[in-house]
Amino acid sequence: MKAEPAERLDPRAKTLWRISNALGTLPLLAGGAFGSWVLLRVAEVPFLLGILPFLAAAVLVVVFVGAVSDLRWRRWRYEIREDEVDLQRGIFWVSRTLVPLARIQHVDTRQGPLQRRFGLATVVFYTAAGPNEIPELSAPVADGVRDRIAELTREQDEL
Amino acid sequence: MSSEPRHLHPAAMLLDAIKSIRRSLSAFVIPGIAFLASRGFSGRTFVLILLGALVVTVLAALWGFLSWRATTYQVTGGAFRLRRGVIQKNERTIPLDHVQSVDTVQGIIQRLFGVVELRIETAGGGVSEPDASLSALDRAAAEALRREIGGSRREPVETAAGPAILRRLGTRDLLIAGATSGQIGVALSLVAVASQLFDDLGDFFSQDVIRRAYEAAAPNSIVAVLLLVVAVGVFSWLLAIAGTVLAYTGFTLSREGDFLYIKRGLLERREATIPLARIQAVRIVEGVLRQPFGLASLRVESAGYGEAAGVSTTLFPLLPRKEARRLLLDAAPEFGVVPALNPLPIRALRRYVFRSTVPVLLLAPALTVVSSLALDFVAWGLAELLLVLPAAVYGWLRYRDAGWAYIEDRLVVRSRLLARTTAIAPRRRLQSRAVIRNPFQRRARLATFRAQVASGGGGGAYGVVDLEADSAEALAENLGPRP
Numbered sequence: 001m002k003a004e005p006a007e008r009l010d011p012r013a014k015t016l017w018r019i020s021n022a023l024g025t026l027p028l029l030a031g032g033a034f035g036s037w038v039l040l041r042v043a044e045v046p047f048l049l050g051i052l053p054f055l056a057a058a059v060l061v062v063v064f065v066g067a068v069s070d071l072r073w074r075r076w077r078y079e080i081r082e083d084e085v086d087l088q089r090g091i092f093w094v095s096r097t098l099v100p101l102a103r104i105q106h107v108d109t110r111q112g113p114l115q116r117r118f119g120l121a122t123v124v125f126y127t128a129a130g131p132n133e134i135p136e137l138s139a140p141v142a143d144g145v146r147d148r149i150a151e152l153t154r155e156q157d158e159l
Numbered sequence: 160m161s162s163e164p165r166h167l168h169p170a171a172m173l174l175d176a177i178k179s180i181r182r183s184l185s186a187f188v189i190p191g192i193a194f195l196a197s198r199g200f201s202g203r204t205f206v207l208i209l210l211g212a213l214v215v216t217v218l219a220a221l222w223g224f225l226s227w228r229a230t231t232y233q234v235t236g237g238a239f240r241l242r243r244g245v246i247q248k249n250e251r252t253i254p255l256d257h258v259q260s261v262d263t264v265q266g267i268i269q270r271l272f273g274v275v276e277l278r279i280e281t282a283g284g285g286v287s288e289p290d291a292s293l294s295a296l297d298r299a300a301a302e303a304l305r306r307e308i309g310g311s312r313r314e315p316v317e318t319a320a321g322p323a324i325l326r327r328l329g330t331r332d333l334l335i336a337g338a339t340s341g342q343i344g345v346a347l348s349l350v351a352v353a354s355q356l357f358d359d360l361g362d363f364f365s366q367d368v369i370r371r372a373y374e375a376a377a378p379n380s381i382v383a384v385l386l387l388v389v390a391v392g393v394f395s396w397l398l399a400i401a402g403t404v405l406a407y408t409g410f411t412l413s414r415e416g417d418f419l420y421i422k423r424g425l426l427e428r429r430e431a432t433i434p435l436a437r438i439q440a441v442r443i444v445e446g447v448l449r450q451p452f453g454l455a456s457l458r459v460e461s462a463g464y465g466e467a468a469g470v471s472t473t474l475f476p477l478l479p480r481k482e483a484r485r486l487l488l489d490a491a492p493e494f495g496v497v498p499a500l501n502p503l504p505i506r507a508l509r510r511y512v513f514r515s516t517v518p519v520l521l522l523a524p525a526l527t528v529v530s531s532l533a534l535d536f537v538a539w540g541l542a543e544l545l546l547v548l549p550a551a552v553y554g555w556l557r558y559r560d561a562g563w564a565y566i567e568d569r570l571v572v573r574s575r576l577l578a579r580t581t582a583i584a585p586r587r588r589l590q591s592r593a594v595i596r597n598p599f600q601r602r603a604r605l606a607t608f609r610a611q612v613a614s615g616g617g618g619g620a621y622g623v624v625d626l627e628a629d630s631a632e633a634l635a636e637n638l639g640p641r642p
Contacts (some may be wrong), residue, residue, distance in 0.1 A: 002636075073379040083640040100640040103590050128613030129590035129620075130460055156640075 005079035005086045012118050013136030019071035025061045032057025078134050080148055101154040103127045107149045109142045163233035170272035171295035176223035234307040241291050254366050261305050265428035275301050291381050325489050329411035336477035337400030339448035401527045407476045436460040439612040440584040441494040443483050446576055455480040460614035495585045500562030500573055506603050507560045507625035515554030563623045565637050572621050582621040588612050594634045605630035
């Protein structure tokens with residue numbers, strides 16, 4: 001198999017993921033706080049025992065927000081080769097996916113509200129088996145990648 | 160290629176009338192019952208109902224006639240045109256290039272008249288609703304239309320004999336297919352639902368009857384329970400056989416040029432067309448009850464187009480596994496390989512056994528806690544540990560049955576969930592390949608290989624878990640595009 005793909009995502013992705021992870025884990029924190037409240041006020045257990053659920057939730061959130069975004073960014077790589085798109089991603093299960101350009105039906109770029117803030121965009125390309133994504137590229141790079149995939153796909157079709 | 164506008168077979172009137180009667184019935188049932196409940200049943204209401212039924216029937220017949228008169232179809236200017244509508248006229252034009260399949264279905268009424276319903280599906284059409292449906296055509300008209308539509312798409316391979324029959328399912332095989340279908344689970348749940356209803360009925364009878372029946376059975380209650388279990392099992396089994404007989408009676412697979420034709424069904428005759436060009440992968444499925452007898456069924460995955468989902472179709476419901484290759488060579492030569500497979504390295508066995516036993520091991524302490532708290536009976540958790548051995552055997556089976564091959568530019572993978580399934584997909588049908596590794600696999604130099612073909616909503620994915628990492632990478636490499 002070829003060497004690992006050359007390109008990385010935009011570094012701002014880490015911050016964006018941290019924010020979205022933090023928002024996503026708020027319910028967990030709230031759950032932990034509620035658990036502690038019940039233990040302390042209703043069950044009236046000792047303080048150190050009662051605070052445990054909240055602490056556990058807080059640790060999980062910190063790990064999730066702090067480490068996961070970083071690991072995820074470090075692993076994410078992509079490369080548009082002349083005949084395929086090469087993707088590498090995953091924290092525990094590291095997957096390397098190869099999608100031949102000749103199978104790609106169309107390409108989009110997509111930008112959510114938070115992404116717009118950061119000037120980031122996601123490239124989505126579709127094969128007959130479903131969509132694949134390259135997330136969090138800086139908007140101009142995303143446009144470039146989209147056009148390049150579209151261009152190369154057309155060339156492949158002419159063969 | 161063009162033709163005059165044609166009408167459907169007059170049986171279409173009856174079919175249409177029946178459809179509108181059915182529709183009005185469902186609209187009248189509830190008010191009708193309410194009316195009866197409030198007024199009671201007398202001679203006068205009976206006459207009224209009879210009159211109502213007569214009026215509905217006459218109107219439906221009239222409507223049937225009018226809509227038959229209004230419906231015409233023709234093939235002209237490279238397109239299929241369907242005109243319909245009594246009050247509001249409707250004309251649908253389907254360019255012949257867009258026609259994906261022309262299928263026929265024959266319901267009971269259609270069989271009485273010797274006509275067929277013809278369904279024209281287009282690329283990108285709805286999944287449940289055909290794009291154009293002609294409710295009644297006689298055989299000759301259906302065949303003529305089929306040729307007109309098919310003819311412009313491809314040079315017709317003019318063989319006077321028509322499609323060549325590749326294989327037909329005999330009565331004996333049909334019954335065996337039913338008996339080994341593994342649909343018993345489905346049938347069992349049906350029986351369970353039915354018995355629930357009976358339980359409610361049971362409340363209806365006097366408690367006394369039930370008590371006496373229970374007392375009579377009580378001395379032998381274990382025997383009674385066993386008998387009940389056996390009876391329910393046998394009944395479900397018969398139900399499963401009946402289901403298979405309904406669906407697969409007269410299953411015939413034939414081929415003409417680049418199209419496969421499947422005919423099947425006892426009461427409702429179905430005829431489906433599968434263009435060879437749309438087949439993405441073939442699966443040889445050896446069910447748990449079939450494998451010991453060397454039997455298997457064949458399925459094909461065909462692609463949808465655009466947003467339309469692909470479908471998985473039974474290519475042949477039951478045949479000896481050894482004959483699968485020959486049938487595939489005749490039917491879809493691109494898929495006609497059933498090679499010897501590369502086994503997984505022995506290092507993988509540990510991971511397979513680990514994966515199958517871990518859920519059991521994790522469940523044991525949880526069960527112990529729950530049972531000691533709630534049931535005051537600790538042994539459940541320990542008893543559950545007895546499942547570890549079967550789970551390990553299952554892991555070993557999955558290991559033994561997993562295998563892969565790359566041969567003549569095709570990917571062949573075999574795996575087992577319950578049934579042992581061999582999937583065959585040519586390189587040019589693969590939409591993507593992936594090599595996946597977790598840290599444990601990396602340490603053992605193993606990897607998971609997965610390939611996707613276009614099928615169904617999510618795309619059919621085939622893979623091997625825990626093959627040699629180098630082999631996985633080589634597979635991904637070999638199955639890639641060629642310069």
